[in-house]
Amino acid sequence: MACPENMFFLIGLFMSGVLACFGQSDLIATMPDRLDVLTGSCVQIPCSFDVPDQHKYTFNSAILPSGVWIKGNQYFGERPDRVIFNSSETVNRYQGTITGNMSQKNCTTVFFNVTTNYSDIYFFRIESQPFRATDTEKSVKIVVSDFPSSPIITVSGEVKEGTPVSLNCSAVAPCPEHPPELTWTLPTTENQMQENPDQTKSVLSTVTFTPSYLHHEKNITCTSVYPVGTSNKRAEHNMMLNVSFSPKDTSASISPADPVLVGSCVNLTCSSTANPPVTNFTWFQISGGETTQVASGQSYTLNVTVGDGGLYFCEGRNSHGCGKSNKVQLAIKGQKEPMVFGVAAGTLGAILLISLISLFVWRRNSRLHNGLERTDSPQGQNSPVGTVCTNQATAGEEPEEPAEDQPEEIQYGDIDFSKLQTKEIPAAAQDRVQGQESEYAEVNVTGRGAQEPPLNNLDGLYAQVNKTGGC
Structure with a gap:
């Protein structure tokens, strides 16, 4: 009859095999899915692990476990060359170090002097007497390139005219020891290092400004500069601003512009720049000093009657406000235009006033001149x-x-x-x-x-x- 201790051990091995058949891993590793790395730089792999309950009795946290990284395939039994790093070894294929505290289940690792042949998937394994396990379900993909990935620009809220808005630019920092420097085409604040949900690092830069309608459809650029050895590698991201604003540059035009006969067809057109586009155009007539709404729509066509003469203007409106146009004159042949008549009357009045003043001055000078010429004789005679x-x-x-x-x-x-x-x-x-x-x-x-x-x-x-x- 077998000893009870041996029975429990056999039962544990059996249960491990059953759980493995049902997809239950012997080790649970947490790491990002992908890391983009620059040639010649370093890469930090955020990593942590845990042991399932069924194996906790075999894992002794008091004994510092070794961390092992396997390249390309989780099954390395027949391919020991797939092991590229073992923290218990002094010499490894990849130059690196585990910076995390393994006794606290932190397996964060840094590899240096990354080359293009580092591009592959990697699995993490723990070796600790008597516990040995690999998370075969979780891996990290490392992609090595000669050029950095472009930064990412995000906008907080709607970009609206007259309302302050913040633009964020972030760039990955696969090598936190040498983070990128971010610059904008707009004045910015200082760069800040931040940690992402998958524990990777990135650099964030924020610019806050108050846009106007002149910023609409203008490009802004965020540039990331990565130090690699004695040189720098750059990447940038361009984004076109989409600024919401009320109607601007609203103008009205009339065709034909010359005086027309009663019964003629005249077309008035209103144009405006707005974002979103103008949804409502309204036409107004100024006649006899009174303003009257006469039509709606971007174009207004009318068969001219006697009462249609006067000034016209339009208004454009969207969800952010409205804009008013210039005034255009609809002149009817045979009618005196108030503005022209007023100008002519004013000019004639000025001419008459100048004439009267000139005549008065001439008469006064003439009388003075004659008085000097006809000096009285000693007897007072003026002949x-x-x-x-x-x-x-x-x-x-x-x-x-x-x-x-x-x-x-x-x-x-x-x-x-x-x-x-x-x-x-x-x-x-x-x-x-x-x-x-x-x-x-x-x-x-x-x-x-x-x-x-x-x-x-x-x-x-x-x-x-x-x-x-x-x-």
């Missing part, structure tokens, strides 16, 4: 003869003052003004002397021997002086 006399006295010598005891004698002389030069007589005086052959001037004579006023300085002047006193 043309007095003017001429004044000019003559200024041109010749001043007459001597009469003696106090001698009486004044009055002499009359005929003066022919038709022979005077026009430059000597002002225009106003010429108007008054036209049609006259002669006028009489009153001349004061101081005595019989008094000197007559000098008249010889007037060209063509003929004067006949009759003296009433002695000869």
Whole structure:
């Protein structure tokens, strides 16, 4: 009869075989499904393991187990060359180390100086007396390339005009000792290392800005730079921004633009830029100072009537707001346009005002000029003869003052003004002397021997002086 201890051991082996037939693994390993690695860089494989309950009695956590990595196939019994790394060995095919604490079931491993022939699938195995097991259901695929994979850009929320938005750029860091550096075409914050759900590492960079409609359909770029040895390897990701905004650059046009006859067909068209596109166009007419909604739709066609003349504009609307267009004029032949009439009336009023001011200034200057030309005689007379006399006295010598005891004698002389030069007589005086052959001037004579006023300085002047006193 077998010992009870041997019976339990045989039962344990039997149950292990049965569970294995039903897909129950002897070891449960946790690792990422895939790792993208750069040639010449390192790769860190996040790894942890656990032992199923049916084998916990054979696994002694007090004894540090060895970690083994198998390449290409989980069954290595007949192919020992498939073992590329064993932590209990000092020399391995792959240069690496288990950085995790195996006593705490952490099997994280780093391989250095990765080459292209590292590309394959890998299985993890534990060897610890008396427990040995391989997770045949779980593997990690390592893909080695000469160029890094592109970073990934994600957007948090809707990119809307006037609303701050954050863009995130992340790049894998298969070798955490030499993480990539991320840069944007926009101002950014510092890079941050983060851990992914599968325990792999990545670098995250975030840019926050307030977009406008000018950012719509513009490309932004995030670039990752990986240090590999003495050189750098770059990858980038371009993304076109999709910015939501209210209607912009809304404009209205009219065809034909020239004045039309009543009964003619006129087409008005409204255009606008918006995201999402405009869903509702509305037309308005301004006539007599009042604004009236007249139609809906991007195009508005009408057979012109007398009351259709005036200004028109349109509005475009989407879910984010509306935009109003410029005003266009529908002119009807034979009607006075208010704007044109107003401009013409204003221009005519300005011309009349300037004319009145000019006429007033001219009249004032003319009166002032005539007053200076017709200076009063010593007796206060304002006749043309007095003017001429004044000019003559200024041109010749001043007459001597009469003696106090001698009486004044009055002499009359005929003066022919038709022979005077026009430059000597002002225009106003010429108007008054036209049609006259002669006028009489009153001349004061101081005595019989008094000197007559000098008249010889007037060209063509003929004067006949009759003296009433002695000869």
